[in-house]
Structures are given as structure tokens and as C-alpha cells.
Amino acid sequence: MFEIIIYIFLGVGVFFNLLGSLGLLRFPDVYTRLHAGTKCTTFGAIFITVSVILIGLKIWFFDGNLANGSSLAIHTAVALAAILLTNPTGAHALARSAHKSGIKPVGAVIDELDNKTEKNKKEDDE
Amino acid sequence: MIDFIDLNVLLLVLGLLFLSILMALIRVIKGPTAPDRIVGLDTINTIVIVSMIIFGLYKEAVIYIDVAIVYAFLSFISTLFIAKYLEGGDF
Numbered sequence A: 001m002f003e004i005i006i007y008i009f010l011g012v013g014v015f016f017n018l019l020g021s022l023g024l025l026r027f028p029d030v031y032t033r034l035h036a037g038t039k040c041t042t043f044g045a046i047f048i049t050v051s052v053i054l055i056g057l058k059i060w061f062f063d064g065n066l067a068n069g070s071s072l073a074i075h076t077a078v079a080l081a082a083i084l085l086t087n088p089t090g091a092h093a094l095a096r097s098a099h100k101s102g103i104k105p106v107g108a109v110i111d112e113l114d115n116k117t118e119k120n121k122k123e124d125d126e
Numbered sequence B: 001m002i003d004f005i006d007l008n009v010l011l012l013v014l015g016l017l018f019l020s021i022l023m024a025l026i027r028v029i030k031g032p033t034a035p036d037r038i039v040g041l042d043t044i045n046t047i048v049i050v051s052m053i054i055f056g057l058y059k060e061a062v063i064y065i066d067v068a069i070v071y072a073f074l075s076f077i078s079t080l081f082i083a084k085y086l087e088g089g090d091f
Helices: A002-026 A030-061 A066-100 A118-125 B007-030 B034-059 B063-087
Strands: none
Touching: A002 A030, A002 B007, A002 B034, A030 A066, A030 B007, A030 B034, A066 B034, A066 B063, B007 B034, B034 B063
């Protein structure tokens, strides 16, 4: 029973990682590629990491192997926290820099951010 | 230490993650603009972190997971730095 839960979590994680890479290949634009390549991989990474944490907790509490299980669970939880902290922040910075370096979204009719960044505001004042 | 999980499943997971790394690598090579390539590199970094965790589980060595933590923070710093560089202007 326990293995089936682990296999389902691993399967969902790998499926979303593959989906993110496929979207990175297929989408037409930097911003849509960021959407696919960052959101889907973060979601898949959460599922795969949670499955490893569950394995560690099972070894810790049910098999009674305290040293191996606790180190596996706690270190993987720290790695999950690192992924959750760093990945959306990096994606935000990339989208901001792509917009500031002058790349327009494909098919966008109106760009509301256009006059709100500092560089463009300065140019408008002059 | 892991006797209730088939280790071949972990190998299959590693293979599929490698396939998705290859698909992101195509975008890194093909990408028309510089931010496209950086998006591909960011995706590759996340998948490499995940596959390091799975590899640490496969080899039953927690040291690979520690390496994954450090890799996560270093790749975050490099992504922020490249984004700041692409933005232009003064630092």
C-alpha cells in the first residue's frame, strides 16, 4: 500500500517535469515559456521531494532506523524549502529583466506595464 | 535501508528526468533571444536538483541531497545575477 502512494507521487512529479520541458519547447514567447518552465517544474519538484520525505519518515518511524530515516527526511525537507524559496523569485527576476530589455509578448494588444517601469518613465519625462 | 521500493523505478524516474533535461537543452541551444536561453537554464537547474535528490535516494547516501541544497542556492544567485545583467543599466 505504501509503495503505491510513493509510486503515484513520483509519477505525478515526473509527468509535470516532462510537461514543463515540453511547454518550454512549444510555447511561442519568453513569458509563456517562463510560465511553463518554472511553474510546472516547481510543482513536479514538490511532488518528487514529498515522496522522498515520505520514504524517510517511513524509515524513521516504522522501521525504527533513526539515523538514516531522520537524516533523509530532514535534509530533503531543507532541499524542498530551498526550491520553494528560490524558484519563483528567480522566475520573477527573469520576467522583469526580459520586459526591461525590450521583449514584447507575442500577440499582446495592450502592454499595461509599458509606462510603469522606471526607465520608460524617465524617457517619457524627457 | 530501502527494501520496500523497487530501485529500477528510481532508475526509470532518473531516465525520464534526463529526457526532460534534454528537451530543455534544445531550447537553450535554439532560443532566439538571451532570456529564452536563461529560462532554459533555470529549468535545467531545477530538474538537476530533483534528480540529485533521487540519485541520493538510489545510492542511499544523504551527501547528494546536501549537494542539491547548495546547488539550489548557487543556481538562484547565478540566475539573479544574469537577470540583473540582462536588465542593463548600472548595477
